[in-house]
Amino acid sequence: MAIDLQWLKRVIERRKKESGEEGIRLHPPAMVKEVLEFLRVGELGKGVVVDMTVGTGGHSLAILQANPRVEVIGIDRDASSLEVAAERLADYADRVTLIYGDMRDAQRLLMQLGVEQVDGCLIDPGLSLWQMDSKRGFSFLDDAPLDMRMDRASQVTAQTLLQTLSAEEMENLFVQAGERRSDARRIAQAIVKERSRSGGIPTAKALAELVTQIKGLRGGRIHPATKVFMALRMAVNEEIDSLRLGIWEGSKILKKGGRLVVLTYQSLEDKTVKETFATLVQPPERGEERPMLRILTKDPVRPSYQERHQNPRARSCKLRAAERVK
Ligand SMILES: C[S@@+](CC[C@H](N)C(=O)[O-])C[C@H]1O[C@@H](n2cnc3c(N)ncnc32)[C@H](O)[C@@H]1O
Structure with missing residues (x-):
């Protein structure tokens, strides 16, 4: 469903006036310079x-500002993020869908x-700061x-998982x-115990x-519940x-010569990108109709020292890029 930006901008302005709500935390886009390059x-x-x-449109805004002839099509499965993006990109409405x-x-x-x-695709998955603040239990x-x-229209919530998964299934999810396996087991058992004691979390x-x-979980410097x-x-x-599937x-x-850039923030995501790229660089089998890529980044590109310093959220970011050759 394509969204009418001007209409959305008016809706958001009205809503802000009604709620008296001012200012939101926008997600700082990572590795913008490298993405554009x-x-x-x-x-x-x-x-x-x-x-x-x-x-919330940070990368899109940078793309629109970098070249006045380029059009951006922005996709997201979170309707409320799209509202913010619509507002933020409204000045470029004639070049945004x-x-x-x-x-x-x-x-x-x-x-x-x-x-x-199209000429280029960007994937910057995971959660934005805006979503983190959206009181959805993130x-x-x-x-x-x-x-x-992320998509309020989907069926399964974290609550559903905590209520229905067995201790073993939860343990595997955490691993x-x-x-760590031993920590995952103890956390899963504690959740199941609490669920039978009080009916749920x-x-x-x-x-x-x-x-x-x-007691005794090995969280290191991060919060023990992070993983x-x-x-x-x-x-x-x-x-x-x-x-x-997005890749x-x-x-x-x-199109041939078009480029795909993918950012990731943790090892499982990066492994997925690496493996999916590895499949897509193989020439298609005879009769198989599928794209073929050439990898542009032998090793992932990391944010500059300056960016890591200024934006701690970007510290773990890795960028991989590929070009379509067939
Ligand atoms: C890290 S944020 C992107 C931030 C954005 N690049 C910016 O500069 O503001 C990730 C976004 O991806 C969206 N998302 C995650 N998985 C998705 C999917 N499978 N399809 C569409 N959007 C997805 C999330 O809802 C979230 O808004």
Whole structure:
């Protein structure tokens, strides 16, 4: 569904006036300079770039500002993030189209706009700062139900998982997100015990407190519930599958010579990008119709010292890029 930016801007202004709410924390986009360079935004003629995870529009804004001839199509599965992006990009409304949807459906979504092929695709997955503040249970401090859905129209919440998964299933989920097996087991058992004692864990804050009370977890310098929260969020939003499918979709909609840039923030995501790129650089089998890529970054590119210093959130960021050759 494409969104009318001018209309949205008016809705947001009215809502702000009614609620008296001022100022929001916008997500600072990571590695902007490198993203623009790998996408060759400055060199594009009348090009189209798809921001497949537009979020609150930081990267899109930089793309629009870098080249007045480039159009941006921004996709996100979080309708409220799109509202913010619409407001932020309103000055460029004649060159922006925002679409509510999943990047794994990018080709179909673009077809609905009559667009077949584009010059560049950007994937910047995961959670934005805006979403972290949205009281959906993403933050340890949220005295709000454990929802964690990026797309409010999807069915499964973090609460559903905590109520229905067995201790073993939960343990495996936490291990996938990087938790030590022994810690994952103790956390899963504590959750199951609490669930049978009180009927469930009502809020994000309550879950963070429950994990904090387990003695002897090896969290290091990070909050002991960090990986548990990440595991739940990733499962609720099927983030790894979406990322893999998003890379495939991005590759399919690129024209020959078009570029795909993917940012990641943790090892499981980076591994997924590396493996998916490795599949897509193989020549298609005879009769197989699929894109073929050439990798532009042998090793992932990291943020500059200056950026890591200024934006701590970008510290773990890795950029991989590829070009469509077939
Ligand atoms: C890190 S933020 C992107 C920030 C953005 N680049 C900016 O500069 O503001 C990630 C965004 O991706 C969205 N997202 C995550 N998975 C998605 C998917 N499968 N399809 C579409 N959007 C997705 C999230 O809702 C979130 O808004």
